[in-house]
Every structure is written in C-alpha cells, then in structure tokens.
Amino acid sequence: MTSFLGNLLGGLLKFVFDMVSSIGTESELLSYYGIAIVLTTIIFKFILLPISLHQSRSTKKMNELQPKIKEIQNKYKNDPQTQNAKMMELYKEHNYNPASGCLILLIQFPIIIAFFNVLRDPIRFVFKDPNIYNAINKGFLWIPNLEQPDPYLWGLPLLAALTTFLQSRLMTSNIEANPQAESTQKMMNIFLPAMIFMAARSFAAGIGVYWVIGNIFQIIQQLISNRSLGKIKEETR
Template sequence: MTAFLGNILGGLLKFIYDMVSMIGTEPANFSFYAMAIIITTVIFKLILLPVSLHQSKSSKKMNEIQPKMKEIQTKYKNDPQTAQAKMAELYKEHKYNPASGCLVLLIQLPIILAFFKVMGNPTTFAFKDPAVYEAMNKTFFWIKNLNNPDPYLWGLPLLAAATTYLQSVTMTSANTDPQAQATQRMMNMFLPIMIFMAARGFAAGLALYWVISNIFSIIQQIISNKSLGKIKEEN
C-alpha cells in the first residue's frame, strides 16, 4: 500500500518540480527541488485537511464529554454492564463516535509513511533517472544538498523539534483530566527531543518536509480551535 501511494506522491513531487523549474532562473541558495518539497508538502496537507478537521472536531468532542465519562466510570465502577450502557447513551446524546479517532489515524498513517518513503528514496518514487537527480541543484539556504543531513544542529533539526512542540501545544486541550494533562506534558517534552535526534540523521529534505508539515498543522489547529470555540459559544 505504501509503495503504491509512494508512486502517486512521488509523481506529484516530480510534477511540481517540473512546473517550478519552468518559472525562470533558479536561485542559487533556494533550489527548485526545495521549492517542490515545500509546495508538495502543502498540497499533501490540503489533501488530508478534511480528515484532519474531522479529527480536531472528534478530539474537541471527546474533551467536552470526558468529565461525564469520568462520572459514569466512578459511579458504576462495580457494574461494568451498566457503565457500558451509560457510555453508549452518552456517545449517542453528544453524537460522538469513539472509533472515529482510530479511523482517522488509519487513513492518515499509510499516506504519511508513503510520503516519508518518497522523501527518503526520491530516485525510486519521483526522479526515475538517478543521473538526472544527482545533477539537480538541491540547496536550501545554508544546506548545500538536501540529500544529506543538515550540517547545523540549530537548523532544520531544531526547527523540526520546535515546530513539533508547538504543534503538540496547540492540540492540547484545557478540558482534559489531570492524569491526561500529565501524560500530554510528558509527550510534549519527549516527542520534540526524539524528533530532534532523528532529524540529525535524516536527509535534510525529510526534515524540511517535517517542518513545513508542522507549520501547516499549527496554523490549521489555531484556526480550528478558534472556529470550534465560536461554534460552542453560539450554541
């Protein structure tokens, strides 16, 4: 599945590169390849936008009903059948599907993995002629070749970690219970560190994809949070 999707996304990257390379003279420090990665990432995120918005709404709904779920769990802790029935009533009343979050993840995951395949193996999925790919300019400001890891820790690895942290923060709700908040805080610290360490060994093109993807998600989440907040106030 990921190979099939990789060919599709690789074809999109190649198409965008061909279109961008027709605009004129290539800037010395901002290659057409870097532009193609950025544009393809934005298009990729736009394709997933309906799924991401559904996930945001589902998470918001989950946080809203979580206090009532805790009440049911506490009140019927010795009666699992009644607790299950009350949970089902609560889900129906608030039109919440507990499986929706998993479904969204199952839809997104193969596409994300496929995009990682494309960025990690561009000559397999996008640029079929290795000689042509090797001859391409792959600069991105301070990075001479996006095929190689960023030579500076303060560059894309740090940006990847920082944007991962900001994305996690924007997705954190104040309505979650204390235990969930503690877990979220730990993840907010651990995940950026993990991404920073991984990005040091990534091809810089992958790290660039990750940074642009995170920035898009942060903006999307901020807009979504404001929109969902307004809807809640109107109701």
C-alpha cells in the same frame, strides 16, 4: 500499498518540480527541488485536510462529552457492566464513535510513510533516472544538500523539534483531561520533540523540510480551529 502510494506522491512531486523549474531562474539558495518539496508538502497537507478536520471535530466532541463521561464513571465505578452500557448510550445519543480517532490515524499513517519513502528514495519514486537526480541542485537556504542531514543542529533539527512542540501544545490546549492524563500529555510534549530532534539529525534534510512545513501548516490550522472553538464556547455561555 505503500509502494503504490509512493509512486502517486512521487509523481506529484515530479509534476510540481517540473512546473517550478519551468518558471524563472533558479536561485542559488532556493533550488527548484527545495521549492518543490515545500509546495508538495503544502498540497499534500491540503489533500489530508478533510481527514485532519474530521479528527479535530472528533477530539472536540470527546472534549464536550468529558463532563458526562466523568459523571457516568463516578456514578457506576463499582458496576463496570452498567458503566459500559451507559457510555455506549451516551456515544449513541451524541452520534460519537470513540474509535473514529484511531481509524483516522490508521488512514493517515500509510500515506505519511509513503511520502517519507518518496523523500528518502527520490530516484526510485520521483526522477526515475539517477543522472537526472544527480544533476539537479539540492541546496536550500543554509542546507548544502537536501539528500544529506542538515549539518547545523540549530537548523532543521531545532525547527523540527520546536514546531512539533507547538503543534502538540495547540492540539491539547482545549482538551480537558484528568490529572494523570494531563501529566502523561506533558511528558509527551517534551519527549516527542526531543525524539524528533534526534531523528532529524540523521534524516535527509528533505524529510526535515517536509516535517517543518507540515508542522507549520498544522499549527496554522489548529490556531484557526481553536479560535473557532473559543467563539463557539463564548456564544453558548
């Protein structure tokens, strides 16, 4: 499955690379390969946009139901069986599936892994011929070679960590949770960017470019989504 998706996404990256390389003259700082990764990432995120929007709507719906969920939990805290039945009634009444968020993540996961594999092994999935891949310019901005890790810690590793932190904060800014869940989320908001920072130090820089551009796309999407949610809340007051 991952190999099949890898060939599809690799074909998309090769198509974009061919399109970009047929236009204008390649800049020393902006290689065709680097530009193709950026554009393919954006296209890739647009392809996943319906799934991401569905996930955002599911999160918003869960947030809206939180007061009623807490009420049921407090009212039937000594009767787990009735509590579960009342929760199921609540979900059915509001047409909400609590498993939908996990299902969406399961759909996205193999696609994202496949795209990682494409950038990790571009000869196999994109260019097919090692001679073609070895001949192209792999530099991008301050990065001398997208095949190798970024030599500067303040570059992609830091950008990857910062954009991951911002995306995580924005995703949870409109979610009401109990103190324990909030504490866990705060720890994740620190732990995940730190983990991404360490990983980006060893990943090929091409994967780092994909991660940063993907995060920026998600941040813009989340800002628009949060703004829309804020307007809806004001109108319903």
